[in-house]
Amino acid sequence: MAKRSFGEEPSPEDKKKVNREGLNKALRIFRFVKPYRGLFLIGLVFLALSQVTMMSFPLLIREIVAVLEKKSQFTLNHVLMALFAVLIGQALFSFGRIYYFTRVSERTMADVRRSLYSKIVTLPIRFFEQRRVGELMSRMTSDVTQLQDVLTITLAELLRGVATLVIGTVVIVTISWKLTLFMLATFPVLVVAAMIFGRYIRKMSKAAQDELAGANIVVEETLQSIQIVKAFTNENLEINRYTSALDRVVKTALKASMFRGTFVSFIIFALFGGIIGVVWYGASLVQSGEMIMADLFGFVLYTAFIGGSVGGLGDMYAQVQKTVGASERILEILDETSEVQPGVGEAIATPVEGEISFRNIRFSYPSRPDVQVLKDISLQVRKGEKIALVGYSGAGKSTIVQLLMRYHTPQGGHIFVDGKDIAGFNITDYRKHIAVVPQEVMLFGGTIRENIAYGRPGATTAEIEEAARKANAYQFILSFPEGFETVVGERGVKLSGGQRQRIAIARAILKDPAILILDEATSSLDAESEKLVQEALDGLMENRTTIIIAHRLATIRNVDQIYVLQQGEIVEQGTHEELSLLEAGLYSGLVKLQFENALNLE
Numbered sequence: 001m002a003k004r005s006f007g008e009e010p011s012p013e014d015k016k017k018v019n020r021e022g023l024n025k026a027l028r029i030f031r032f033v034k035p036y037r038g039l040f041l042i043g044l045v046f047l048a049l050s051q052v053t054m055m056s057f058p059l060l061i062r063e064i065v066a067v068l069e070k071k072s073q074f075t076l077n078h079v080l081m082a083l084f085a086v087l088i089g090q091a092l093f094s095f096g097r098i099y100y101f102t103r104v105s106e107r108t109m110a111d112v113r114r115s116l117y118s119k120i121v122t123l124p125i126r127f128f129e130q131r132r133v134g135e136l137m138s139r140m141t142s143d144v145t146q147l148q149d150v151l152t153i154t155l156a157e158l159l160r161g162v163a164t165l166v167i168g169t170v171v172i173v174t175i176s177w178k179l180t181l182f183m184l185a186t187f188p189v190l191v192v193a194a195m196i197f198g199r200y201i202r203k204m205s206k207a208a209q210d211e212l213a214g215a216n217i218v219v220e221e222t223l224q225s226i227q228i229v230k231a232f233t234n235e236n237l238e239i240n241r242y243t244s245a246l247d248r249v250v251k252t253a254l255k256a257s258m259f260r261g262t263f264v265s266f267i268i269f270a271l272f273g274g275i276i277g278v279v280w281y282g283a284s285l286v287q288s289g290e291m292i293m294a295d296l297f298g299f300v301l302y303t304a305f306i307g308g309s310v311g312g313l314g315d316m317y318a319q320v321q322k323t324v325g326a327s328e329r330i331l332e333i334l335d336e337t338s339e340v341q342p343g344v345g346e347a348i349a350t351p352v353e354g355e356i357s358f359r360n361i362r363f364s365y366p367s368r369p370d371v372q373v374l375k376d377i378s379l380q381v382r383k384g385e386k387i388a389l390v391g392y393s394g395a396g397k398s399t400i401v402q403l404l405m406r407y408h409t410p411q412g413g414h415i416f417v418d419g420k421d422i423a424g425f426n427i428t429d430y431r432k433h434i435a436v437v438p439q440e441v442m443l444f445g446g447t448i449r450e451n452i453a454y455g456r457p458g459a460t461t462a463e464i465e466e467a468a469r470k471a472n473a474y475q476f477i478l479s480f481p482e483g484f485e486t487v488v489g490e491r492g493v494k495l496s497g498g499q500r501q502r503i504a505i506a507r508a509i510l511k512d513p514a515i516l517i518l519d520e521a522t523s524s525l526d527a528e529s530e531k532l533v534q535e536a537l538d539g540l541m542e543n544r545t546t547i548i549i550a551h552r553l554a555t556i557r558n559v560d561q562i563y564v565l566q567q568g569e570i571v572e573q574g575t576h577e578e579l580s581l582l583e584a585g586l587y588s589g590l591v592k593l594q595f596e597n598a599l600n601l602e
């Protein structure tokens with residue numbers, strides 16, 4: 001429930017200083033730009049051209065003043081024509097810069113997103129247990145967007161800022177070194193003030209952002225559990241909760257704005273004070289004949305340009321800081337090792353017989369290493385046999401299946417399929433031979449046809465329909481006006497539990513695996529659905545090695561072997577008849593319990 005909304009997640013890494021190591025690491029992200037370096041270079045050329053034209057602007061204004069002072073070799077028309085040319089050049093070059101940088105950044109970001117997504121979906125389950133979905137979404141969205149901003153805007157701005165600073169300084173030194181020195185004397189005050197205020201402002205904005213993220217969590221939680229909110233008629237309570245969260249956002253934001261306001265007023269005061277100082281000193285130089293009016297004009301204009309670019313550099317630094325954090329986080333995921341790797345591991349020998357053997361398996365989940373979930377589990381399933389895992393909730397039934405699926409690796413012991421350790425198989429090749437009919441069937445947004453075809457992408461229409469028939473799903477699918485083309489999932493038709501299960505069975509039939517895992521649904525269906533699902537399952541289990549995680553014991557009377565688990569250990573094992581005979585046994589206790597429950601329900 002306490003998931004963070006993505007996008008606004010506070011990232012303490014952002015506060016990191018930009019050191020060389022971090023920068024070097026972050027620069028690795030630029031390998032994604034490499035394929036588009038040609039376009040990038042063109043963008044840079046346009047950037048340089050637009051910068052040069054931009055910087056010639058004050059020079060031409062200066063020239064106009066010089067013409068008016070009759071101290072120029074050009075006429076007013078000449079200068080105005082030049083100004084016009086600069087204007088057109090500026091428009092064209094800016095267009096080219098934006099166009100080419102956007103092309104590079106859009107393509108690069110698509111590549112980054114694709115790599116990130118491909119990496120994430122091929123990572124082992126262990127990885128997903130340690131990260132929240134919101135966090136991964138935030139990598140895919142806000143971190144990538146941060147990179148994109150840098151590529152399209154910040155990088156250009158940074159280069160422009162530096163160019164303005166360098167070219168501008170050269171020009172003003174040439175115009176008058178005395179005035180330049182005077183101007184530079186005002187700089188340190190500004191820089192020190194910017195540093196002190198900047199730190200506070202960043203801290204305050206961060207706090208405001210965190211508060212906003214907190215408020216968004218309230219919305220997310222409420223929307224996710226809207227039915228519960230309504231059932232407990234707690235709408236007003238939630239509104240109040242959100243209101244007080246918003247109050248905190250406003251309070252923090254206002255506090256931050258106080259600092260920002262003070263800072264901006266101070267900077268404006270200091271900047272204009274500086275300019276007034278420069279004009280005053282410059283005017284005295286003009287009066288004493290050391291300088292002409294036009295030069296003073298040009299000087300002030302260039303100074304304003306330089307001031308603007310230096311002011312922007314602080315913001316740029318914050319952007320670079322953020323980007324270093326964002327790319328580090330993206331690279332961290334890209335550097336993880338995928339479990340799905342072509343060519344790694346042995347291909348499983350076909351046809352797969354489906355003989356399974358667990359030998360002395362010991363296992364704890366990586367997130368809780370101190371709790372031993374499975375203790376010395378050994379079991380044996382022969383080809384085509386059906387076994388059931390039974391036990392109280394939390395006994396370790398699902399964990400056994402997770403290990404067979406290779407979602408996790410046991411700390412002790414080995415699992416063999418057809419006599420070979422499964423750890424040695426290529427994971428994709430291996431999992432192709434196992435199908436799972438899960439407890440809660442998840443349907444993807446799409447048509448019923450697509451959802452069944454998920455079992456074997458590329459299956460023909462005839463095969464999909466045949467699978468639906470065998471899964472007892474054909475009838476209900478055709479009862480929808482759009483039949484197999486009916487859209488299901490979040491935005492489509494809602495299917496009932498029994499219908500969803502039959503879709504999952506059809507998927508498994510299409511996959512046609514040697515090994516089948518049935519995680520029985522805990523909620524019982526009505527008698528009719530139950531019969532249809534059970535029939536479909538019986539058909540599916542035929543000639544396949546099957547492991548059933550059983551919750552309702554009535555359905556497993558005919559399995560070849562029942563394993564009763566208690567706290568990660570197999571405490572009983574045998575057929576239904578054998579185990580029922582153990583008077584004080586756990587299994588007969590469970591059977592009795594369910595029998596009594598069933599009686600109570602009737």
Ligand SMILES: Nc1ncnc2c1ncn2[C@@H]1O[C@H](COP(=O)(O)OP(=O)(O)OP(=O)(O)O)[C@@H](O)[C@H]1O
Pocket residue numbers: 129365367368373391392393394395396397398399400
């Ligand atoms: N991903 C996980 N990380 C940490 N611990 C886990 C994880 N999954 C399960 N566990 C713990 O492992 C133990 C066994 O869980 P498991 O899901 O295998 O039980 P189960 O017998 O299948 O229960 P149920 O019938 O309720 O599904 C439990 O104590 C559970 O809390």
